[in-house]
Amino acid sequence: MVDIRVKICGLRTVADVAAVAASGAAYAGFVFFPKSPRHLTIDQARELTLAAPVGLAKVALVVDADDATLDAITEAMPLDMLQLHGHESPDRVAEIRARYGLPVMKAVGVADEGDLAAVLEYSLAADQILVDAKPSKNAALPGGNGLSFDWRLVAQRRWLRPWMLAGGLTPGNVAEAIRLTNARQVDVSSGVELSPGVKDAAKIAAFVAATRAPAVPRLR
Numbered sequence: 001m002v003d004i005r006v007k008i009c010g011l012r013t014v015a016d017v018a019a020v021a022a023s024g025a026a027y028a029g030f031v032f033f034p035k036s037p038r039h040l041t042i043d044q045a046r047e048l049t050l051a052a053p054v055g056l057a058k059v060a061l062v063v064d065a066d067d068a069t070l071d072a073i074t075e076a077m078p079l080d081m082l083q084l085h086g087h088e089s090p091d092r093v094a095e096i097r098a099r100y101g102l103p104v105m106k107a108v109g110v111a112d113e114g115d116l117a118a119v120l121e122y123s124l125a126a127d128q129i130l131v132d133a134k135p136s137k138n139a140a141l142p143g144g145n146g147l148s149f150d151w152r153l154v155a156q157r158r159w160l161r162p163w164m165l166a167g168g169l170t171p172g173n174v175a176e177a178i179r180l181t182n183a184r185q186v187d188v189s190s191g192v193e194l195s196p197g198v199k200d201a202a203k204i205a206a207f208v209a210a211t212r213a214p215a216v217p218r219l220r
């Protein structure tokens, strides 16, 4: 059985961190985007990252952040990865990667085949690509909307960089998403919540368990 690496994003409490660690997820995501119900202050995020056990990778999610914001975040807490979820150009991604010495995951929004060109564009600059659903034009958030895309668009894709599937995943659909796409990494936020920003330990455990289920057939 292939071990699928799971990222649970948008943690807001020490109990969330404990639930994610207990679930066997590989990554814990912390959101720095004031419009999000999952937004953390630097002090809040510092407390959560310090509570994370060794082995749980701590990911800071930012949206078009400037250097001052990134300086403040990276100086205040231990991090293992930066997730760029805005309109950062490939040059800006490379600049951030060099400046902070942390692996960078660039989010690419997908609604149709044409959007996949961006995966190649960012593959030289970023360490990983997050393939997420493209938000609607009037969406308040660039991610974390519980919106999925047609997974067949990324079925069996092989790219230069490791990639992670995101967008509208839930404990109920993640096994099928993995089966269809052959993704080795998955990311979820709203699908493991009781309400926006309120994570549920049982849903987190069920989500990770669903990625481990022997019923998930491998395609090769």
Ligand SMILES: O=C(O)c1ccccc1N[C@@H]1O[C@H](COP(=O)(O)O)[C@@H](O)[C@H]1O
Pocket: 009, 010, 029, 031, 033, 036, 037, 038, 039, 061, 063, 085, 132, 141, 142, 143, 144, 145, 146, 147, 166, 167, 168, 169, 187, 188, 189, 190, 191
């Ligand atoms: O979660 C947020 O609030 C968020 C805010 C701004 C940008 C991205 C955000 N979340 C990311 O979006 C994916 C998909 O979310 P969902 O599972 O569809 O709710 C999530 O995993 C985060 O990486």
